[in-house]
Amino acid sequence: MSRIGKKPVAVPAGVTASLDGQTVKAKGPKGELAFLVPDLVSVSLDAGLVKVQPRDESKPARAQWGMSRTMVSNIFVGVTKGFEKKLEINGVGYKAAVAGKVLKLSLGYSHDVDFPIPEGIAIVASKPTELLITGIDKQKVGQVAAEIREYRGPEPYKGKGVKYAGEFIFRKEGKKK
Known part of the structure; x- marks a missing residue:
């Protein structure tokens, strides 16, 4: 049952x-x-x-x-009520900005990543390192958050990249002499 x-x-x-x-x-x-x-x-x-x-x-x-x-x-x-997901961006020079219906991400690549915001989803960049994704469809909100995180997921040494708010990143120890 x-x-x-x-x-x-x-x-x-x-x-x-x-x-x-x-x-x-x-x-x-x-x-x-x-x-x-x-x-x-x-x-x-x-x-x-x-x-x-x-x-x-x-x-x-x-x-x-x-x-x-x-x-x-x-x-x-x-x-x-709607649903929301929070993303955090960590790393020197890593930032995000919303320009119309496009999310511009600077994630350490040689070019900026342009993410078109889907219909029914609202993205707010309150700070350049914080994103708030809101919408009424839980699956769509989660999928958009996962796609944005996929561009540069958090790496285990310094934790640089895009991660969910409150997500624990398992850290590895660096090289030893």
């Missing part, structure tokens, strides 16, 4: 939820999202609660049960 899947998802105040076949739609103050629930899982909406149940006791159905409930919960959180 899925501990997460058993719990029904409450529809927050200010959000209108609708069920169209296997598609759960949520409309809130920040926007509108939808999630297509897999066929192995049944979904029902009654009295402000979204309940997710596996159609049978097969292993794939039970595997998708908890994931489906979490995805439905994420669309409700997304349309009310």
